[in-house]
Amino acid sequence: MADVGDGLTLRLTLTKALRALPRRQREAVVLHYLAGLKHLEIADVLGISSGSVARHVHRGLAALRAQLDELAPGAAQVTQHIIKGGIVRVTTLPEAARLKGTDQLVTARVTGRVGGTALYTVDIGMPAVLKLPGRPGGEPASEELIGQEVECVVVEVDEEEQRVLVASVPSGPEEELYRRRTAFISALRPGEVLQGTVISVVPFGAFVDIGDSVYGLLHVSELGSVDHPQEALDVGQGVRVEVLDTSPVLERVSLRLAEAA
DSSP states (O other): OOOTTSHHHHHHHHHHHHHTSOHHHHHHHIIIIISOOOHHHHHHHHTSOHHHHHHHHHHHHHHHHHHHHHHSTTHHHHGGGTOOOOOBOOOSHHHHHHHTTSOOOEEEEEEEEOTTSSEEEEESSSEEEEEOTTOOTTSOOOSTTTTOEEEEEEEEEETTTTEEEEEEOOOTHHHHHHHHHHHHHHHOOTTOEEEEEEEEEETTEEEEEOSTTOEEEEEGGGSOSOSSGGGTOOTTOEEEEEEEEEEGGGTEEEEEEOOOO
């Protein structure tokens, strides 16, 4: 076989490897690395979430490198300067801060649950906290994920508190629900008044269903002089709430009780 450094041989080998990829992986890799599109642009072209784009790119690259090594041993190393990516490990807060808001996937090994919340403790190369998409904050995390590895992205870094928050990337039917929820939250504006239903009451407040499976937090500090939110709210109760702040990527909505109409 000709030397893999030969340009023509390398291009033919790369083309053959690309053709062997599943369609979605091939499209994502080609649009990103050959067409130069960003993940958000690819998401618009393919009609999927940017998180799914990141997953398809990662898996496509892994399969592509394997194909290259099989077709021409050493070719994967030769093309490293052209094709980069994959899932990374994060070991420091500055590294996490650089990845915040990007579509770079990180590997999170689930190590436990955070109290009675919907959050998990994970190891991404350093301790972090994992949020799953669409789970109400008052719904306790199950033990099923403990010990498993999850593909996620860095969404929040608090250097003062030495805390990193990561979110898993939705897939399958959950992907469309995630897109709907984030679109719903993106359209909300501070001061907007909504009618909602209390779905859970926890020591620090209550979670309110405000539509499209979006759950906002009504913090206890917004409930007046009460020792526990249960003194003011009941599960199933309808409430008028006002939007204080939102974070679509975290699927987070902060609420307060709206003044009487």
